[in-house]
Amino acid sequence: MGAMPEEIAPILEVIGSYTQKEVADNTYYEANYKGVDLVIAYSKIGKVFSTLTASTMIHYFGVETMLFSGVAGGINPQLKIGDMIVAKDLCQHDLDITAFGHPHGFVPGGSQFVKTDEALCELAFDVAKELDLALIEGTIATGDQFVHDTERKEFIEKTFNADALEMEGSSVAVVCHALNVPVFILRAISDTADTDASFSFEEFMESSAKISAAFIMKMVEKLAR
Ligand code: 4EH
Numbered sequence: 001m002g003a004m005p006e007e008i009a010p011i012l013e014v015i016g017s018y019t020q021k022e023v024a025d026n027t028y029y030e031a032n033y034k035g036v037d038l039v040i041a042y043s044k045i046g047k048v049f050s051t052l053t054a055s056t057m058i059h060y061f062g063v064e065t066m067l068f069s070g071v072a073g074g075i076n077p078q079l080k081i082g083d084m085i086v087a088k089d090l091c092q093h094d095l096d097i098t099a100f101g102h103p104h105g106f107v108p109g110g111s112q113f114v115k116t117d118e119a120l121c122e123l124a125f126d127v128a129k130e131l132d133l134a135l136i137e138g139t140i141a142t143g144d145q146f147v148h149d150t151e152r153k154e155f156i157e158k159t160f161n162a163d164a165l166e167m168e169g170s171s172v173a174v175v176c177h178a179l180n181v182p183v184f185i186l187r188a189i190s191d192t193a194d195t196d197a198s199f200s201f202e203e204f205m206e207s208s209a210k211i212s213a214a215f216i217m218k219m220v221e222k223l224a225r
Contacts, residue, residue, distance in 0.1 A: 080189065
């Protein structure tokens with residue numbers, strides 16, 4: 001799964017042939033790749049659309065493993081443009097009922113952080129080692145905002161100790177956690193979420209999306225065996 005067309009285009013290109021199905025106002029691509037049944041879609045941007053797509057993939061298509069591929073804004077200074085981060089856990093940085101004494105990102109019945117699947121993270125580090133690629137594991141913060149100012153970025157860094165930020169991962173992880181589907185969220189950095197983020201994003205989103213997608217396909221190959 002991705003959020004933008006550019007995030008799944010490299011995957012569709014590798015797969016080559018697939019069938020298309022329209023469900024819940026979105027297009028889903030089905031294919032068999034090296035013996036694995038795949039369902040591929042981009043959700044459109046943000047938590048609401050990504051929730052809908054993740055739910056549809058699981059409930060309508062019967063997806064048993066969720067792999068998300070895309071780009072992110074970097075917070076951790078170790079993360080440079082094109083570097084990859086695997087989410088160990090995720091939070092919603094724009095969910096705020098602090099007025100009632102709750103921590104940022106928390107609502108009753110939920111949790112401030114949602115974890116991803118440990119076995120899939122381990123598989124990612126196996127793949128990274130085999131290909132001699134650098135991979136960082138960390139916390140990803142999600143919100144319905146393209147972050148492009150230092151103040152907001154610092155708030156997210158301080159409040160959640162987040163390493164990267166984006167607009168879909170946490171909602172996908174919440175859906176998968178609730179429905180007992182193992183989830184893996186991979187992002188390659190396209191910008192650093194500060195004042196020049198929109199320019200950096202436009203320049204690097206496509207190349208970073210390709211880096212993430214290529215890695216996800218290596219994981220699919222590994223899952224196939
Ligand atoms: O799906 C959205 C895209 C930006 S919005 C979240 N994605 C990219 C990750 C991301 C991100 N999210 C929040 C990369 N950098 C980010 C940042 N803040 N700084 C978009 C982009 N282009 C056209 C339309 N919308």
